[in-house]
Amino acid sequence: MNSESKIDKSRLPKHIAVIMDGNGRWAKQHGKPRVFGHKNGVKAVRAVSEASAEVGIEYLTLYAFSTENWNRPKLEVNALMALLVDTLRKEITTLNKNNIRLNAIGDLSRLPAKSHRALLEAIEGTSENSRMTLTLALNYSARWDIIEATKKIARKIKEGSLEESHIDEVLFSSFLSTSGMPDPELMIRTSGEQRISNYLLWQMAYTEFCFTDTYWPDFSKEHFYQAIVDYQSRERRFGKTSDQITT
Numbered sequence: 098m099n100s101e102s103k104i105d106k107s108r109l110p111k112h113i114a115v116i117m118d119g120n121g122r123w124a125k126q127h128g129k130p131r132v133f134g135h136k137n138g139v140k141a142v143r144a145v146s147e148a149s150a151e152v153g154i155e156y157l158t159l160y161a162f163s164t165e166n167w168n169r170p171k172l173e174v175n176a177l178m179a180l181l182v183d184t185l186r187k188e189i190t191t192l193n194k195n196n197i198r199l200n201a202i203g204d205l206s207r208l209p210a211k212s213h214r215a216l217l218e219a220i221e222g223t224s225e226n227s228r229m230t231l232t233l234a235l236n237y238s239a240r241w242d243i244i245e246a247t248k249k250i251a252r253k254i255k256e257g258s259l260e261e262s263h264i265d266e267v268l269f270s271s272f273l274s275t276s277g278m279p280d281p282e283l284m285i286r287t288s289g290e291q292r293i294s295n296y297l298l299w300q301m302a303y304t305e306f307c308f309t310d311t312y313w314p315d316f317s318k319e320h321f322y323q324a325i326v327d328y329q330s331r332e333r334r335f336g337k338t339s340d341q342i343t344t
């Protein structure tokens with residue numbers, strides 16, 4: 098049976114975060130260079146974005162490039178940046194057709210000028226869409242995100258426009274790059290790795306994690322639906338007892 102039909106539409110996560118991992122190993126498995134894996138990963142991005150919008154997810158956030166990924170061989174980094182430009186240009190039409198708004202988080206100013214420009218154009222070109230927000234985490238690091246928020250708060254205090262006693266979780270969240278988005282209820286990581294790799298550390302304090310061995314280029318709509326079904330079978334207790342949740 099198709100897993101989509103097992104999804105309870107009344108209890109959907111609002112925000113799903115994904116760590117798209119395993120492109121390199123997928124390519125190796127096929128006897129090809131790593132870049133071939135990244136190129137094939139684009140199909141999975143399309144499938145998951147479409148599935149998300151169709152099922153009714155409001156926010157989908159994909160980890161596309163971490164700050165640590167600059168340490169990869171120059172050839173691979175350049176290929177990833179070129180692929181980004183190419184994909185953004187090609188996908189604008191599909192995003193508009195599916196009424197998806199593009200957004201990006203991370204230190205975007207450090208991206209190559211061409212990639213930065215293509216990104217801003219795609220964000221601008223989809224800004225009127227309202228069905229789902231697709232956020233790409235690019236040159237993203239959660240510790241960077243938290244430090245940036247802290248600096249902004251410190252500046253406000255120094256200027257006298259904010260009082261220390263007003264700092265709470267809600268205020269702090271509003272200074273993060275994900276301001277205005279709900280925290281992800283579900284995080285999916287492909288390729289068998291079970292770590293966070295500097296992704297959304299603050300935002301994932303109570304997120305459910307779903308790890309799958311599937312490499313990202315093989316990740317399909319069906320895998321995505323299965324992850325949502327798995328998520329819906331869990332009991333989120335937020336520190337309480339099971340009895341408190343169910344009665």
Ligand code: IPE
Nearest residue numbers: 117118119120121122123161
């Ligand atoms: C994920 O696949 C894509 C990026 C990090 C850009 P990897 O490139 O990390 O693939 P593996 O982990 O080496 O297989």
Ligand code: IPE
Nearest residue numbers: 116117118160161162163294
């Ligand atoms: C995490 O994947 C970053 C992205 C998916 C963009 P990595 O493959 O870079 O993570 P590590 O190095 O294995 O933790």
Ligand code: MG
Nearest residue numbers: 118119120121
């Ligand atoms: Mg990896």
